[in-house]
């Protein structure tokens with residue numbers, strides 16, 4: 284039996300049980316049957332979860348780009364690997380075949396080598412969502428350089444911190460970036476950032492906006508002429524299974540950015556296996572994930588996962604609201620997209636607009652639609668299901684993290700019956716457990732616990748770059764012998780998992796553990812509410828009480844606030860119970876969000892506590908100005 288793809292529910296349980304009974308055999312077979320290796324492994328896995336030391340496919344030799352590109356050339360050379368859809372719909376889309384991708388990556392790899400980059404060197408990639416971004420990532424992997432992609436919306440100081448943390452030798456950037464109707468001076472940001480980055484020797488600059496920029500002599504080089512002079516052939520570096528593949532900094536909603544290090548073989552196997560299953564990928568599908576390659580979702584599910592499966596993947600440069608709110612749906616229609624993967628924040632923002640924006644485009648090619656990044660609230664789930672999936676397309680609510688490398692808990696489309704707000708079952712190979720405060724496994728249903736994984740999986744991060752101690756403390760000490768995700772979850776009677784938010788956000792009110800997600804869900808169902816965030820604050824009698832920050836819909840704006848607050852509390856009482864009623868309700872015009880669209884509850888918690896002294900790292904905030912407003916309106 285092949286374990287690479289689950290075909291039905293019965294098989295899911297079979298594979299799952301096999302993966303628990305004999306995890307080594309399970310992963311051995313998947314790795315053996317679906318990839319090209321220079322040399323296979325001596326041992327499948329070796330680990331010490333106390334010390335946070337994990338190794339997969341020991342002593343195997345491989346290059347991930349041989350698996351992403353070269354091995355497809357015989358059969359799929361003329362197949363489109365990448366569809367590039369530019370920011371401006373008037374600019375023509377590009378179709379890059381696997382043959383062309385090979386040439387472009389080979390040339391770029393040769394340029395990197397000529398410019399002094401060797402195996403193990405770190406290269407920072409700070410580019411918009413253009414083909415050069417994909418090509419740069421793959422070229423690094425080709426020659427064994429460690430890529431560190433930094434989302435091109437980050438500020439100069441955020442870039443400085445990250446480039447210095449991983450001591451990058453080179454930066455690849457562009458003259459500028461388009462985002463909606465704006466043009467962004469990327470090179471200017473890099474120039475400012477690099478004033479304090481002594482390790483960077485060279486900056487390669489791609490042309491995108493033709494903006495006037497400064498080129499620093501001896502450091503900066505235009506990419507185009509170098510590529511034109513390069514040979515379209517490249518011998519890939521032979522990498523050890525555990526050689527570093529990339530560093531990626533987490534989005535930073537909980538504190539100082541952590542440079543998660545992923546290694547080669549395990550990540551490759553896991554990205555490929557999860558992509559195939561979660562998106563039910565078939566040969567002629569057109570797959571589109573709207574994330575940025577600057578996030579893990581883009582690494583695993585725009586680039587590596589799809590290319591490892593020989594898929595066609597869309598790279599979208601634009602934003603959902605430009606030139607209008609129909610942009611996503613227009614792209615699906617235009618490229619006949621079959622799988623669409625996006626984030627709840629995008630779904631919520633588009634659900635606020637007139638549904639005509641969706642209805643006027645043909646979405647009949649869609650088969651599977653997905654969500655990632657945050658718990659998807661019930662209202663958004665139904666909107667997505669009704670308007671985008673037309674109740675035909677299963678929604679895969681995929682739970683995972685930068686640290687996990689790939690999707691861990693998710694429905695398998697057409698196999699696992701979906702249930703709004705539930706990420707459902709762990710994938711075969713993933714041994715999820717819920718733990719209580721006494722460090723015992725929770726067996727019962729409907730109890731919120733700490734979500735842990737009790738056996739290693741190939742895609743897990745191996746360390747935090749330069750700080751193994753922090754890695755160990757953050758993920759492996761709270762529940763000795765297990766990986767602690769930092770997220771809270773509960774299980775229903777059939778074993779489906781529902782993520783209830785981060786454990787740090789669980790509030791203990793009069794001895795009851797309350798997850799924030801289900802309460803926010805209830806509040807968001809109130810017709811006057813657009814969005815909400817709940818945090819705890821110290822309370823003399825209850826230990827903690829709940830503080831709600833609520834954004835109203837236009838319709839709610841005209842209502843009396845005190846009445847509305849009462850109604851909202853009654854609504855919570857009815858849906859969850861009186862224990863979850865809010866002690867304080869503050870109506871706000873916005874919530875602080877990270878650039879990947881997640882609410883920064885850490886800051887709201889400080890405000891609720893009345894502690895305005897130290898908000899921590901706010902460099903990744905999308906809307907820093909909102910913090911002042913919320914502070915001033917504190918109740």
Ligand code: ATP
Pocket residue numbers: 533534535536537538540541578579654655656657658659680681682683684685686706768769770782784785881
């Ligand atoms: P940082 O760790 O720096 O605070 P982050 O956790 O936001 O940043 P990511 O690794 O991008 O960075 O996000 C992973 C987190 O996102 C998960 O731990 C979880 O809290 C949340 N998440 C992702 N997908 C889902 C989902 N489908 N349902 C619920 N929560 C999700």
Ligand code: MG
Pocket residue numbers: 533537684769
């Ligand atoms: Mg995290």
